[in-house]
Amino acid sequence: MIYFLKAILALALLAHFSFAQTVKTNNANADSGLVAELQKILAEEVAANPSLPGELLHVAAPKQNLDVSLAAGLFxxxxxxxxxxxxVFRVASVTKTFTAASILRLYEEGKIKLDNPISDYLPKEYAELLENDGYQTNQITVRHLLTHTSGIHDYAQDPQYFAAVRNDPxxxxxxxxxxxxxMKWGKPHxxxxKGYHYSDTGYVLLGEIIERLSGLSLAEAFRALLDFKKIGLDETYLETLEPAPAGVKPLSHPYFEGMDVIEVDASHDLYGGGGLISSTEDLARFFRALLTGKVFKKSSxxxxxxxxxxxxxxxxGGANGMGIFRRNIAGNVCWGHTGFWGTSAYHCPAADVTIVRHYNEAEPHESFVFNDLYEKISGLLKIGNSSPPMAQTQKPINNPTISKEQWREDLRYFARELAKRHKNLYHSISKEKFDEMVLKLDRDIPSLTDYQIVVRMLEITAKVGDGHTVVVQPDWFTILPLRLYWYGNExxxxxxxxxxxxxxxxxxxxxGDFGIKExxxxxxxxxxxxxxxxxxxYVLSNSAVLLTRPEILQTVGIARSVERVPITFETDAGKQFTLEIAPIKPMVDASTGxxxxxxxxxxxxxxxxxQKPTEGFWYTYLPDSQTVYVSFRRYPKCSLLGGCPEFDNVMKLVDEKKPAHLVIDLRGNSGGDSSTVRRSLIPAIQKRAAINQKGRL
Incomplete structure (x- = not known):
């Protein structure tokens, strides 16, 4: 009966979302069945992902006689x-493609050279600001800014910027x-x-250069250089820097972890790295025009x-050119860009298909799979291999682009920057021991594989001794297709x-060769x-994950090979058996990671x-055990702008039910603004003496 009711509920949800949908078809001869299937796919995605308030979609596929805009969910x-x-919506970093294209139009007009230093084009005050922080503006070129290879620190991804926006939205x-x-928060990378570091800072500098060389505001320059009128962009504008075009519909509300942030001032992402507002149809027109040669004067x-x-x-997110990424969609090479608030725009030249979507949530729940919609659309249009985005079994791969000398250069940078940036690097390990580990790894690099070098660097950060100093495992590491969990000692x-x-x-x-305890x-x-x-x-949660990482198991001596790892299992009846587990290359959601x-x-x-994997913060009352249970995977929306209604609601439930126990479950919580807990939740619990006791809390 329970499963029947769940099925009825799922159908009811889908019916609700289907009722609220709208479609705009630009081609009177479009296949109505194809349009209906696209609408169904979109509605199902929104219904299956409660963390998305809604989603917009435009698909242009001339070979299928299709040019349609669709919507599902809520404004x-x-x-x-x-x-x-x-x-319309905030396209965020998709603006970078417009900025790069504008620079390239100035290049066509002979007003800028891509390999000239930025000191030739920046106002003196900007050049001096960079130089005072160690950047050589006579060596950083325009091309470096366009390709994110300048090494300039990105203010937009710096935690201090998030904090500043949060504290004064x-x-x-x-x-x-x-x-x-x-300049204040970071040094040259x-x-x-000599490297890649995605940098909004570089693109706001390009915005300054566009204004200076064109003699126009950035909004005016975009319109003139890219010829919005010719392309047909009538729903695109720079937020607060120019009026919205006549007749444009309202700005749909952007969300961050479920919180409406439309009131956050647009200037936090405005001057070339972001800032445009647009529609899915306008973005589709722009990327089709760009990639079919209708924006530039020369094909070169x-x-x-x-x-x-x-x-x-x-x-x-893909390989990065000049303000544009290359990625594979269902076997097709496609070009485009993504934006923080849930925008992605791609054109696939060989298939002649353009897909633009926007889902108005910067941080969808981890259960949301970014590639699903693309795979389903590709299958429907029959433009490629539409198999679902499951992990494929294959041999572990090495990073093919790093030489041994480059690894040694990386190691030296790693050691130097750790010592420079860490507040107290030697609080758990002596400087002598740290230097000894670095020197030994440097000597061993010629005989190590790429993954062994990474794991050895991870060992060094482990000895530093704090949870925030770590080497992130690269995406070319593989995974044993198992999920493990410690129940006591099992x-x-x-x-x-x-x-x-x-x-x-x-x-x-x-x-491998070790009992599980060893x-x-x-x-x-x-x-x-x-x-x-x-x-x-910390040990239980992290070891359960690391024991499924073949590269780590082999490097630390637990397994002999990364290609197959023997694991012995035991049933509750006491029967033991061993399986040779082959690693897989996982699919990574490009939007959420x-x-x-x-x-x-x-x-x-x-x-x-x-339970409720799509909800970051939820609570319930369990009558059998007289327990208020709180699942606290993510900080509720009070973590950004203040005010904690979710915490207040938990306390109301405690006051109403007068439970014997209050359980706050932090499993799966990767961190956040803990000051909200100190300001709101902890004082509220302290005021309730009946629950604030050992054995009850």
Whole structure:
């Protein structure tokens, strides 16, 4: 009966979303069945992902006689107004493609040279600001800014910028203020041209150059250089820097972790790195025009824009040219860009298909799969391999672009910058021991594989001894297709790939050559932070993950090979068996960074802490145990702008039910603004003596 009711509820939700949908077809001869299928796909995605308030979509496919705008879900959560296909939105970093194209138009006009230093084009006050912070503006070129290879620190991704916007959301930022912040918060990341560091700072400098060379405001320059009128862009404008065009529909509300942030001043992302407001149809027109040669005067200019430097080939979101990314969609090479608030715009030249979407949530829940919609549309249009984005079994891959000498150069930079940036690097490890580990790795690099070098660097940061100093595993590391979880002293298999289904629910008793206890201890002695290892939950949660990483297992001596790892399992009946587990290359959601493995769960009904995976903060009353249970995976919306209604609602439930227990479950919480807990939740609990007791809280 429960499963029947769930099925009825799912159908009801889908019916609700279908009712609220709208379609605008630009081609009277479009296949109505095809349009209906696209609408169904879009509605299903919104219904299946409650973290998305709504979603807009435009698909242009002349070979299929298709040019259609679609909408599903809500304009904003408060009014419950349905999205219209022509509601506009903040495109954020998709603006960078417009900025890069404008620079290239100035290049065509002979007003700028791509390989000239930026000191030739920047006002004196900007050049001096950069030079005073160690940047050589006579060596950083315009091309470096366009390709994110300048090494200039990105203010927009700096945690201090997030904090500043959060603390004063209505502050009116200036371009100079943002560049000053970049100089204050970060040093050069590398010598210009020698690496890749995505940088909004570089693009706001390009915005300044456009204004200076064109003699126009940035808004006017975009319109003139890119010829908005000729392309047909009548729903696109720079927010607050120019009036909205006549007849443009309202700005749909952007959300961050479920919180409406439309009141945050647009200047936080405005001057060339972001700032445009547009519609899916306008963006589709622009990217089609750009990639079919209708924006530039010369075909060679587009070729220049699409050149990807060797430093820019292997990054999340795709290989990066000049303000434009190359990515593979269902076997097709496509070009475009994504934006922070959920925009992505891509044109696939060979298939002659343009897909633009926007889902108005900067941080969708980790269960949201960015590629799903593209794969389904590709399958519907029959433009490529539309198999679902599941992880594929393959041999572990090495990073093919790094030489041994480059690794040694990286290691020296790593050691130098750690010492410079860490507040107290030697609080758990002596300087002598740190230098000794670095020197030994430097000597060993010629005989190590790429992944062994990375793991050895991870061992060094582990000895630093704090949870915020770590080497992030690269996306070319592989994963054993298992999910493990410690229940007391037992490590159980909670999820597994279909071909290892027999391992579901069993205990892991041995990995490689080590019993499970010894394997965990070896991780603690090598790659787990020495100080954080004193925290039992840290050890349990992290070791369960690291024990599925073949590159780590082999480097620390637990497994002999990265190609197959023997694991011995034991059933509840005491039967033991060993499987040779082959690693997989996981699919990574380009929007959220979440890893997708396509695993089968051990139980149909997940335990309480795994329920409602799309909700970051939820609570309920459990009458059998007289418990108020709070799942606290993410900080509720009070974490950005103040005020904590979710915490208040928990306390109202406590006051109403007078429970025997209050359980606040922080499993899966990766951090946030803990000051909101100190200001609101903790004082509220302290005021309630009945629950604020050992054994009850």
């Amino acid at each position: 904003d959560r408060q009014s419950k107004l349905a999205l219209d296909p022509h509601h 209505k502050h009116r930022w200036t371009r100079m203020e943002q560049v000053q912040s970049a 590398f010598e210009s041209g 200019t587009l070729e220049t824009m699409l050149v990807v430097p060797p430093t820019n080939e292997s990054f999340r 490590l159980r298999v909670t999820h597994a790939a279909e071909n290892y289904r027999e391992a579901l629910g069993t205990r892991v008793v041995k990995i 394997a965990k201890e070896r991780l603690m002695a090598t790659v787990l932070s020495t100080e954080e290892s004193k925290n039992e939950w 979440a890893v997708r493995l396509g695993l089968v769960p051990a139980v149909k009904e997940p335990p309480l802490y795994q």
